[in-house]
Amino acid sequence: MREATAVWTVVALPILLAGLAFAAAAFNSVLRAVGAGHPEPARALTDPLREAARSLIVQRRGTLAPDRLLTRIGVISLPVAALLAAVVVPIGTEPVARLRIGVVWFNAMEVAVWGAVWLTGWGVNSAYALIGGYRFIAQGLAYELPHMFALITAALGAGSLDLTKVAAAQDGLWFVVWMPVAFVVYLFSALAMAFWGPLGHPVAGDLAGGAAVELSGPDRLVFLAGRYMLLVVAAAVAVPLFLGGGAGPLLPAWTWSLVKTCAVLAALVWARHRLLVLRMDRFMELSWMVLIPAMLLQALVVAIVVLP
Amino acid sequence: MQPYLAVLILLGSLGIAIAAVYILSRLLAVPGVVGVGPFLSGGLPSEHAVSRFHVRWYAVTMVFLAFDMEMVFMYPWALVVASIGVKAVVEMFLFLGLLMVGVVYAWREGALRWA
Amino acid sequence: MQAVAFWGLAAVAVAGGIAVFVVGSMARATFALLASFLAAGVELLLIDLHYLGALVILMMIMEMLIMVVFMVMYMMNPAGLMPMVMVHNNRGALAISAGVFVALATGILLTPWPQRRGSPPRDVTFDLGQALMGPKMLVMMVIGVAILATMIASVVLATHRGRYDRHVRFDRAEPEPDLDPARGPRRRCRVTLETFLLLAAALFAVGLYGALSQQSIVMVMMGLELMVNGVLIAGGGFWYYVAPGTADGQVLVLVAITVMALEMAMGFAVVTALFRARDVDVTDDAGDLKG
Numbered sequence: 001m002r003e004a005t006a007v008w009t010v011v012a013l014p015i016l017l018a019g020l021a022f023a024a025a026a027f028n029s030v031l032r033a034v035g036a037g038h039p040e041p042a043r044a045l046t047d048p049l050r051e052a053a054r055s056l057i058v059q060r061r062g063t064l065a066p067d068r069l070l071t072r073i074g075v076i077s078l079p080v081a082a083l084l085a086a087v088v089v090p091i092g093t094e095p096v097a098r099l100r101i102g103v104v105w106f107n108a109m110e111v112a113v114w115g116a117v118w119l120t121g122w123g124v125n126s127a128y129a130l131i132g133g134y135r136f137i138a139q140g141l142a143y144e145l146p147h148m149f150a151l152i153t154a155a156l157g158a159g160s161l162d163l164t165k166v167a168a169a170q171d172g173l174w175f176v177v178w179m180p181v182a183f184v185v186y187l188f189s190a191l192a193m194a195f196w197g198p199l200g201h202p203v204a205g206d207l208a209g210g211a212a213v214e215l216s217g218p219d220r221l222v223f224l225a226g227r228y229m230l231l232v233v234a235a236a237v238a239v240p241l242f243l244g245g246g247a248g249p250l251l252p253a254w255t256w257s258l259v260k261t262c263a264v265l266a267a268l269v270w271a272r273h274r275l276l277v278l279r280m281d282r283f284m285e286l287s288w289m290v291l292i293p294a295m296l297l298q299a300l301v302v303a304i305v306v307l308p
Numbered sequence: 309m310q311p312y313l314a315v316l317i318l319l320g321s322l323g324i325a326i327a328a329v330y331i332l333s334r335l336l337a338v339p340g341v342v343g344v345g346p347f348l349s350g351g352l353p354s355e356h357a358v359s360r361f362h363v364r365w366y367a368v369t370m371v372f373l374a375f376d377m378e379m380v381f382m383y384p385w386a387l388v389v390a391s392i393g394v395k396a397v398v399e400m401f402l403f404l405g406l407l408m409v410g411v412v413y414a415w416r417e418g419a420l421r422w423a
Numbered sequence: 424m425q426a427v428a429f430w431g432l433a434a435v436a437v438a439g440g441i442a443v444f445v446v447g448s449m450a451r452a453t454f455a456l457l458a459s460f461l462a463a464g465v466e467l468l469l470i471d472l473h474y475l476g477a478l479v480i481l482m483m484i485m486e487m488l489i490m491v492v493f494m495v496m497y498m499m500n501p502a503g504l505m506p507m508v509m510v511h512n513n514r515g516a517l518a519i520s521a522g523v524f525v526a527l528a529t530g531i532l533l534t535p536w537p538q539r540r541g542s543p544p545r546d547v548t549f550d551l552g553q554a555l556m557g558p559k560m561l562v563m564m565v566i567g568v569a570i571l572a573t574m575i576a577s578v579v580l581a582t583h584r585g586r587y588d589r590h591v592r593f594d595r596a597e598p599e600p601d602l603d604p605a606r607g608p609r610r611r612c613r614v615t616l617e618t619f620l621l622l623a624a625a626l627f628a629v630g631l632y633g634a635l636s637q638q639s640i641v642m643v644m645m646g647l648e649l650m651v652n653g654v655l656i657a658g659g660g661f662w663y664y665v666a667p668g669t670a671d672g673q674v675l676v677l678v679a680i681t682v683m684a685l686e687m688a689m690g691f692a693v694v695t696a697l698f699r700a701r702d703v704d705v706t707d708d709a710g711d712l713k714g
């Protein structure tokens with residue numbers, strides 16, 4: 001953290017984060033409208049705005065003897081974790097905070113989601129919400145280790161934990177080409193950390209909304225906005241880790257970062273409408289006995305390649 | 309600008325945005341709180357949800373706690389493989405091999421299953 | 424600025440530690456402990472230990488979430504909806520831990536600590552990696568064996584299904600498991616080795632109080648964790664203010680983090696085995712040899 005921060009990144013980061021989060025929500029609404037056979041799916045583009053406005057004016061719901069403090073901490077820590085994770089992500093080549101250990105920092109902030117979802121589920125004193133919260137921890141036990149291996153494999157390829165250096169190390173050959181297993185596992189864990197799509201079991205419909213079932217009004221708005229922000233950050237980190245960062249012809253670096261992020265984000269949102277929800281009681285063994293050994297082999301291959 | 313200052317500014321802005329959401333809701337929303345019970349598809353709760361809760365996957369948590377310690381060593385290791393060479397790779401994968409023995413044992417004993 | 428941050432975080436760390444044994448809700452107690460750990464993690468970030476600071480944040484969030492799972496599983500009253508006190512020998516524990524704090528603080532203030540030797544390397548984490556792959560290799564390998572032993576032991580203690588049920592239909596009549604329920608910047612700021620050690624001593628003393636006074640085994644473990652939190656801070660302080668040129672202090676912090684996780688895994692496994700065998704989760708009921 002020696003170099004000073006470029007002022008423009010401090011302005012650009014919140015705009016990009018908010019803009020992409022809205023874009024993801026709007027794209028999701030359109031895909032849902034298409035899936036429902038809506039005659040004019042493009043009209044669903046403004047659904048997230050309508051939903052936000054509704055959250056602000058709707059009367060709140062309450063439960064008996066909730067732990068309001070813990071619920072609020074859980075709800076608010078989602079967007080806070082997403083923002084803190086985003087500060088180490090280079091926009092082009094310039095992050096807000098050039099941390100030498102940016103990868104570890106991202107990992108630590110992403111783990112905060114464990115706490116956020118569990119607290120939200122616990123605090124409201126409602127059975128469905130509680131079970132949703134516990135489902136996230138079970139999911140965490142399954143996805144976190146392969147996720148960490150994917151992060152380490154990319155860092156190992158670059159010999160650095162600084163996301164800007166990892167991106168710079170892919171000059172000529174993107175990591176996705178020679179670390180395909182790590183890339184796929186990363187995308188999988190990106191879905192998990194935003195409890196999205198196939199890994200959306202903690203907030204699934206079979207629990208009437210799981211961890212978020214009792215949230216209403218501003219709590220719901222902040223929780224869902226935080227979730228989209230996490231999805232955006234998870235997609236954005238895939239770019240410096242595996243997709244060459246801001247590298248690309250003609251356009252400036254930040255444009256390439258944005259384009260690549262949008263592509264990953266669109267794929268993640270699309271996955272929600274194409275893939276089945278995973279149940280951890282069926283998936284846990286697969287994660288430990290297939291994903292972890294596969295990632296170990298991938299890391300071994302990368303370690304042998306980077307040997308002097 | 310100092311990086312920590314930039315981070316604090318961003319955090320402050322997010323704090324203001326979140327506070328604005330809560331204040332707007334207080335001003336605009338229909339006042340009061342509707343409903344006094346949890347959503348149970350219309351059923352009545354028989355006890356507090358925040359009672360003792362037995363998770364079936366407790367054995368996984370213990371294996372996880374032990375296994376995730378390998379990360380503590382792997383992050384710094386990733387930085388030095390290129391400069392130290394074969395020795396570092398052999399050492400780390402011996403270490404990981406030891407840990408995998410534990411995982412396979414846990415799997416064989418059914419610790420990763422609960423349903 | 425750094426001094427303000429240090430003292431603010433120190434206050435959070437100690438207050439969080441005290442709150443663990445004051446609040447009624449087990450969920451709140453666990454997250455108070457997490458707040459204490461997060462403050463300690465940011466303290467490490469302040470003294471250039473970026474990797475270890477982020478690592479403490481990362482590991483402690485996961486560990487406290489696992490802790491809370493066990494809290495809610497074993498404590499009779501996890502949300503603190505009924506007031507309930509589960510302590511023994513409260514006064515004695517308070518006196519002992521206060522005495523220990525005073526003794527440690529006196530030692531800290533009276534000891535002539537060595538001058539700072541060397542300065543932090545350019546890349547602290549790289550330095551740590553080199554140490555782990557070179558002179559400290561034995562530490563890592565020993566920890567590897569300890570992790571393996573912990574995995575096997577905790578699986579043996581905590582599971583009951585064995586390996587042969589996989590191909591058999593799950594028998595519903597089978598009884599359920601009974602688990603229900605630097606001298607350097609002295610001019611710029613006043614943060615010194617002594618202040619770090621005092622913070623460590625305070626955390627250690629609060630944890631000691633918890634370990635001595637709590638009846639529930641899981642709460643005793645919270646006390647032990649808080650004591651290790653003090654060790655983390657002390658290790659970080661020593662590295663920065665005494666010997667930043669070598670990675671020894673960093674390795675000490677690493678070992679402390681690992682020990683904490685292994686202690687938790689074994690502790691939970693033992694409580695689970697004990698609970699299954701005897702239906703108890705408090706220390707006073709677990710003794711066999713008492714007359």
